[in-house]
Amino acid sequence: MQSFSASPMYLLASMAKNRRLMFDLARRDAVGRYKGSMLGILWSLLTPLLMLSVYTFVFSGVFKSRWGSGGPEGSHAQFAVVLFAGMIMFNVFSECLNRAPTMVLANTNFVKKIIFPLEILPCVYLLSALFHLCVSITILLIAEFLVQGYIPITAFLWPLVLLPLCILILGISWLLSATGVFLRDIGQTIGILITALMFLSPIFFPVASLPPRFQAFVYWNPLTFPIEQSRNVLIWGNSIDWFAWCIYMALSAIVAWVGFAWFQKTRKGFADVL
Template sequence: MSPPKNVTAINPHAKRVVDFRELIGSVWRNKQLIWQMTKREVVGRYKGSVMGLAWSFFNPVVMLVVYTYVFSEIFKSRWAGAGAEDSKTQFAVILFVGMIVQGLFAEVFNKSPGLIVSNVNYVKKVVFPLEVLPVIIMGAALFHGLVSFVVLLVAFFIFNGFVHWTAIFMPVVILPLIILILGFSWFLASLGVFARDIGQFTVIVTTILTFLSPVFYPVSAVPEAFRPFMMATPLTFIIEQSREVLIWGHLPDWKGLVLYMLVATFFAWAGFAWFQKTRKGFADVL
């Protein structure tokens, strides 16, 4: 990204505030900047392509069609707990829920280590709130997740003839994960400046989490002795709750969401504090 014109140079070693109020305040003060740069991030992904933003809709449609064909016609897959009559096509929809949540996590998690390294001018030459960069990539990831979510609801309606009213709770279910991912993103964005190979590590982590989380199988398929370890992963609870409100039509686990939110908020503040404490060293390394 090229820096804006007519900006004032800053002292990259200046001390930064790390309390939770500053986290919220920075996002609020820079909401217009975040909005504009998020739009640029989304549009820039498809710049030069013939279909443009239409790809954001076309991609999840193709993937859902592939899942439906492969798992219903080739693998003859069934999902534990689903009715025999429904499970032939429902398996693909259930699987797609997990892929949406995993995709949101993976996109931000894998991009975070290179955020500062790829925006050196923002560190040394311009007045720019570096702490909003993770929020910007999160906004772009949420846009693509929202498109996939719409595709999912349309497919569910086509397969079943209705959509559960509990789908309105999906934003509440996904919010704690968003906050948790932002905490990881601030931490990784800072760490990526000092350890450039951290990006390779995050790809490995997201791959492992994909198979340790119930993306392709239900939690009930895991031996009871290993379930506590599985539930400790950041994706498992959110994927399960997403399926509860979208697929099964159940209310979310409010107590579990509150607990997850508390943990996520702590990690968000810790990641933000780490970022603010270490950012004064960015200019020396870059």
């Protein structure tokens, strides 16, 4: 029976070798979801615009909310911008993980092709999600400029905030996609867990607003760091917490390697189950 390497160097070589294939599949996935609709890919622009409009109406018109002590006091519209910044990070995480358990199941034609590099599938789905994220971040920056009158120079650091989150997403995606082949129930439960994680993440509230005994618990949430740091660099004009970034990057790399190793170990049984 064929064995597959779990070496990080093998993974990097495979990604470099198949980068053209990854981008082509990601483009097909990103555009394909709008196939047959009247507005087509324009929906990728309209969706974040509608989301931002809803957030602005609900939190400025209904709840009369402000961000409180978690950041500079601002208008209700600024609250919507701050909330949207958190939702953008959550959306890329949830989109990839919601699709991960059925990733291999939805591509059975690739499983039976020995020459196809199955390990790039999570990368394809991530690239597709990043396309929509880039559209959303553009909308966010335009809205921020209209609300605040400027965009802080630290916004250029945002890709560095996103990097370890992407590595973490890949690791969890490899883990879930491999497990989902043998345990189909995982696809039914992951949506519930992702929804719970949304309300446990500092999307709708600043961590500083919580009692001290709960703040440490929130920081165990894998989304807390990228959400908080995204707001720091995109909105508040603060730099990245580099010490915490290094820890988060190291943990993300470990999760990615474990997830990839599990995927490689189990993939030889995919064809038998499917």
